[in-house]
Amino acid sequence: MPEQELASPASAKPPAGENLLEVSGLQKHFPIRQGIVFQRQIGAVHAVDGIDFSVRAGESLGLVGESGCGKSTTGRLITRLLEPTAGSIVFDGEDITHKPVAKMREARRHLQMIFQDPYSSLNPRHTVGTIIETPMKLNGINPPQGHKRRAQELLETVGLNPEHYNRYPNEFSGGQRQRIGIARALALRPKLIVADEPVSALDVSIQAQVVNLLQDLQREFGIAFVFIAHDLAVVRHFSERVAVMYLGKIVEVADRETLYTRPRHPYTHALLSAVPEADPDSTERRERIRLAGDVPSPIDPPSGCRFRTRCWKAQDKCATDEPPLVRLRANPEGHLTACHFPEEPTVEARGEDIVLDPALAALEKSPTDRSS
Template sequence: MSAEKTLSEPAATATAPGTPLLEVSGLTKHFPVMGGFPFRRQVGAVQAVDDVSFSVAAGESLGLVGESGCGKSTTGRLITRLYEPTAGSVKYLGQEIAHASRKELAPIRSEIQMIFQDPYSSLNPRHTVGTIITGPMEINNINPAGGREARVKELLEIVGLNPEHYNRFPHEFSGGQRQRIGVARALALNPKLIVADEPVSALDVSIQAQVVNLLQKLQRELGIAFVFIAHDLSIVRHFSQRVAVMYLGKIVEIADRESLYARPRHPYTHALLSAAPDADPDNVSAERIRLVGDVPSPLNPPSGCRFRTRCWKAQDKCATEEPPLVQITGSTDGHLTACHFPEEKDVVAAAPAAPASAELPEQRATKTL
């Protein structure tokens, strides 16, 4: 019997009914900071991701949003095991992979793929497009019907490139075209889970909609699940069934998209949504929240609630007790919030982004209408 396999073969993974495709629990990644002379030693740690928990069902899309540097991309790389977690659990179809060896990861590597944020550094400049996309097939010993070259040309057409680009090199493409090559590479093995790290940020606006719609179509037709990392809240709302909001390495709120966008409970989520541009310039009823100061350093995050240094609702309790990510008392919709004093009112509409503030970092956010 041949060891080769085709893309049409189902994965032979036995799991219990109702088992999530991906289950993350207490995921933590601390990067050591070295110092000292002449003997170097660890003098601190960057707490990039700290005690993150969520799950993704088969065929579901989970959006991951937050400010730059909050740990979204690091979380994606931990899921795909490009980084070794410091602590925590990552289960794929019930199988623990957080600290699995290379040999143990081999059978599921083809089922978990990633679309990288940077379309320049993620493609080998010495390889042609055909070599880049067929590489995963060769590694996993996969021969699609019709041959690998035909499959690559089909993928190029799917992502909006010409099949004639097969023999071209990455430097011959624009940033947007390179990102589409990255999407084609992620689709080459017909994965069950794709971690998309800002997959459309480098594309033109007209192409963004095409790629997002393409990913949605593939999700429906092939049952692919996504962890969709992005800054654009409108794209996340359009693409993801559930949304998780990260701040300084922690998830502060997670809910289905309708609940989160209409009724954000965490002050940080409320501020993010209020900063989204409004298509109606005459909408003066929308609330605007200005967050002042910078995000604290992950080398020395604030005690208690990490958002308290920029929160207009912070009280003494927020400095001494870290709020757990739990469902608000009386709620039954699975809306989880990590806040001692959650918001109670609904969002009326999104307002234009607030101008940059010159106030001191230690000052807290203000709310204006």
């Protein structure tokens, strides 16, 4: 029998603390049109389809899931780089969902983004100094020490030489370019940074350095993060809470340790079972869950529970009723699950076996190296 639901979808908020970001019922549907002269809409891609979550001031929330689940679209909706189809985005107490683009500048002073590709996110015709100074100039911020000195201080903060101020992006490695992007995001002293797969394009050893750098900056400046990634090991290293997405929906939210050791949603359990282990001999101790079939098309998502077409626990109810994101009877406060037939709370994902890549694990125990 399914567990009794004890909370409503509105409870998808942390139990305590001040919410800096609140997302409710957020949707983004990309229309599919047919015709050349006279176009008509024949469908829509349901990239994000009604999600709720919040982020406290100074907190790091990880957003994970397979490619195409809507993670990056969610990040662009939060920063209003994409216009939402429905729902609301409240940032720092202000509803910015439909705020005119011309009036978004003030909000963007406190809401910045680090992009996935450090090669395409920096203008190759601008020097590093210009890239970092431009946000300050556009927002009318005049540091007492001047724009140049402030840009050089930011370069030093992210582990680069201040003398690189006059260089161009093509003179830097991928990891160094990503540090430049981080410096640009820090230029306006933001309250929240949306990091969209910030290390996926980097070598493993550089990934560890950049993740540790972000952690240092979070502690130093009290910045909140929405950390988007598909690598669960990196997310565990960085995020305090984790939200799992599948086909445009959030299916589970919990604090890091709870989600990695006691997942309730079958999809979360399957994701965790695929994380590499440090000890090859431990493979026999943990069952590898292989999901059947492919991810359904977001153009025509399944009825009811969207995961049911690949779920080994699916029953008739899953095809007719969409499970809400709620706290179940055995879940601790703040642990939300969207499943009619959740995993037993005694089933653990063997958190001790879920580890970082060896390079990440080594740096997790050592001071941050900012030299690369």
